[in-house]
Amino acid sequence: MNARKLSQNIETDSYDRDLFSELEAESKELKDLIKRGSNLLPEFRTLMMDLFASFYKLNVILIPLDEPNKRSILGRKVVEMALNSEEYNRLREETALDGFKSAMACLDLSEHLIRWIKSDEGISKNTLIKEWEIRNAEDNYDELKDQSETWENIERSDKITDPIKDSLKDARKKAKQKLNYNEEDLLGLLQEQKERIERYDLQMQKQIRSSLNQSISVIEESENDINSWGTSIGIDKNKTIGEKLDLAYKLSKSEKLKKLTQLVGKLRDEMLNSRRKIWSKRGTEVYDVSLGDDLGHIIPSELSTLRCKILKKDFLKRLIEGKLLQYYLKDEKGRGPLIVCLDGSSSMEGDKEIWSKALCLSLLEIAKRENRRFEVIVYSSKGDPLKHFESRVREKRGMRDEDIIELAHYFPGGGTDFENPLDRALELLSESKFKKGDIVFITDGESDVGEDWLQVFLQEKARINFQVFSVLVDLTGRETAKTLSKFSDRVTTVSKLTSKDARDIFISIN
DSSP, rough: SSSSSOOOOOOHHHHHHHHHHHHHHOOOHHHHHHHHHTTTTTOOOOOOOHHHHHHHHOOBHHHHHHHGGGSHHHHHHHHHHHHHHHHHHHHHHTTTTTTTHHHHHHHHHHHHHHHHHHSSSSSHHHHHHHHHHHHHHHHHHHHHHHHHHHHHHHTTTSSEEEEEEHHHHHHHHHEEEHHHHHHHHHHHHHHHHHHHTTTEEEEEHHHHHHHHHHHHHHHHHHHHHHHHHHHHOOOTTOHHHHHHHHHHHHHHHHHHHHHHHHHHHHHHHHHHHHHHHHEEEEEEEEEEEEEEEOTTTTHHHHHHHGGGGHHHHHHHHHHTTEEEEEEEHHHHHHOEEEEEEEEOOOGGHHHHHHHHHHHHHHHHHHHHHTTEEEEEEEOOOTTSEEEEEEEEEGGGGOSSHHHHHHHHHHOOSSSSHHHHHHHHHHHHHHHOOOEEEEEEEEEESSSOOOOHHHEEEEEEEHTTEEEEEEEEEESSSSOOOOOOOHHEEEEEEEESSSSGHHHHHHHHHO
């Protein structure tokens, strides 16, 4: 909270304020938005607190303007217009007493507000400057008021002699006059700013109603987005509400992330169906029942709850929280790393990129279940740096949400070079104490490899004992696997980008 006191427009208690402060501390998105907004408006955090309270509180009370010099005029106008709109009442049906949804609505509306203020149709630069002038005038007024009260307290002291009291009385009188002049100037600034902002009534009303309407859609989708992410990719049960807020907000703003999440879910189901027999033959044993989010290992009684609508909601909630009862399996032997080399060249952009990244995250699930080191290496032109994304296998928590989001959006473009990413994969396999690692090499094109390089790579492949499975993404039927076949144990050609196209890949991996 800022040291400077500023009255809010919506009545709040200590619980409301503490909840907002907690969300601010936990949520990077909320913190960044407050910082960006505060560069435009001096009291933007207070405005966001008002908006949050207006969505969260069951009984929303607009505080009367008894001290107009203690509230941002622009902020007051925004709050009043929001409360008087039909869209606000519809949105509150979803957000009341729900801290997560209230914060989502506050974030979305504030983002729209910042965008509008900075646009050509938004508040003029002079009007924004006036907000800062008013803040400075208010600070000066508060300082003079404190000085005047100090003089009065000193004058009333019994220890002050009469001659000194006369001097103090004169000083207090001058301070009082200065305070009155300052108050008149402040009231003039406030009145001028009020008239300025009234000129934007129609534009502001249109913008706020439009923003609230869009926020309704965001709130309705956010819960589905989080559930889809939890089912497809998994959510850390220790994640705070602020961290979940960041994830939901990023999902709401990225169509690429939404497409990726949906496709991961389909590929993951295909992977589970394909790998079930393989895992059943492995040297694993059931030695305990624990809590988790592993759909492949949950006990039968948990599945029976899906027949009941009420219990189904509880099932989904416990799935997201990682609290489903499941069998706990113990592997007899450790396994080598699972490394994905992902083509990030320009020709991969679009559906091929999304499908390939969904495949990566499905393979991550295999590594997580088998407690194997997992890494994605995104490559492009020769000489360009490689981008690494690594999972936290030892913590059994897969890849961090931040890394998955970065992987989804990272796309270097450029050309294609096979040698550099395979050299790096070879280094990672050499570092592992476990044998029988796997490289999954994904590309949509060809790139020559040198004969000397190939000879060294094949020698190391035999020594370290790993396999290479290449995936040629060929939607036109014109690509060739000539180079891939030189260093791969198996090449799978994908032509339709469906979940079934990945079946051979899931089965082929050790």
